[in-house]
Amino acid sequence: MTPEPHSPVPPPGCPAHGSGLPVPLYTPEYAADPQAYYAYLRHFGAAAPVEIAPGVDATLVTDHATALHLLQDSSNFRKDARRWRDVAEGRIGPDNPVVPMLGYRPNAMFTDGAEHARLRQAITDSLARVDSRQLTEMTKRASDYLIAQVAARGSVDLMNDYVKQLPLLVFNELFGCPADVGDRVVFGISGVFEGVNAEKANMVLGQAVGELVALKRARPADDVTSHLMRHEARLSDEELVHQLILLLGAGAEPLRNLIGNTLHRLLTHDRYADGGLIEEAIDDTLWENPPMANYAPHYPASDLEFAGTKMRAGDLVLVSITAANTDPALAAARQTGGRRAHLAWSAGPHACPSKDLARLVTMTAIENLLNRLHDIELAVPEDSLTWRPGPFHRALAVLPCRFTPQVVHRPTPPRAQESARADHQAPAGRRAERSGVWSSFLSWLKG
Secondary structure, three states, X not given: OOOOOOOOOOOOOOOOOOOOOOEEOOOHHHHHOHHHHHHHHHHHOOEEEEEEEXXXXXXXXXXXXXXXXXXXXXXXXXXXXXXXXXXXXXOOOOOOOOXXXXXXXXXXXXXXXXXXXXXXXXXXXXXXXXXXXXXXXXXXXXXXXXXXXXXXOOEEEHHHHHHOOHHHHHHHHHOOOOHHHHHHHHHHHHHHHHOOOHHHHHHHHHHHHHHHHHHHHHOOOOOHHHHHHHOOOOXXXXXXXXXXXXXXXXXXXXXXXXXXHHHHHHXXXXXXXOOOOHHHHHHHXXXXXXXXXXXXXXXXXXXXXXXXXXXXXOOOEEEXXXXXXXXXXXXXXXXXXXXXXXXXXXXXXXXXXOHHHHHHHHHHHHHHHHHHOOOOEEOOOHHHOOEOOOOOEOOEOOOEEEOOOOOOOOOOOOOOOHHHHOHHHOOOOOOOOOOOHXXXXXXXXXX
């Protein structure tokens, strides 16, 4: 696939400049100005050749209508990553940093047909049992704890001191994680998404969630893990582990990036300065700066031509959610259509089943922060902020802010879920670590 004769040159710093090679989406240059890359990729048509890690090629769909077609076409495109030809034929090894994000797991994301329907029903039914008021309380507890750690300083890196920690604190409580398991879940999820020592992080995550399943088999409680366990789908322990990893993953990187990107928008756009516009800022972020920029992996079931591009069975095809949402052809329709017609939650049979919960956590986390630190503002020029490189996420590296220092008088904390605090559930011979953020949070809750 080659650009037309009058194609624009690749963006500055793009290693594909003049080479005809796939365009890399993992460089600092791409992270600094992804829209310049999408503008260039659109010249290839609705789909373009990209490289998501050194030696890992994919086709990226950048057109909104084409992306929607792909997401809804379960006949020609499958989700089962065992179809990924480059992995099956040994060109990509298990130690590749993108494999933990794309490799097959027996969960609802990477299955098709009846098996997908069974696993997804278990997830949607279990999430439907989450009480929105309890989730709001969990989020406020996590928010209050994190704010208490920085309130006296008058300064905070919102990304690393608040945004990065909050979703996992909420989800660890929601899933009933004891201290030792929760600390290792935090380590594992972070490593998988960062792509740093991802193979080890993936192993630690699997072991921790496996222990959580064993604990809940012995002592079920009122938490999502136990709801999944009791579901009529009768999930095996292996299936439980992988559904939980899927849900914990969705509650980590995408949610933290949604909170962070929305805070960035609120702090850098004057139009939100009057307050009361947090929901509008969330919607604008989901349209223009979604937390997962490129994802939704699919594989052609057979050789075909799609969007003017010839594809072989098992080729990796990704959707650029950001490029699709900012498709110039969609601009007029966005002004007249629904504000939530974006693809940030995906679409079709694999659309996100927890978007309402994610919006609630995001809204509560931001509202509580702005109410508590009411004069918070960016502490550095906006153009000095840097975005983390990576082909999938859209996330700031840091978000330094300042505010008037406060004296924190912590009230007697409400009781957290007993199952999340039951340290005696830890396996024999293993002492719960007390250095992790989850252990620290549980200690803070206990007073």
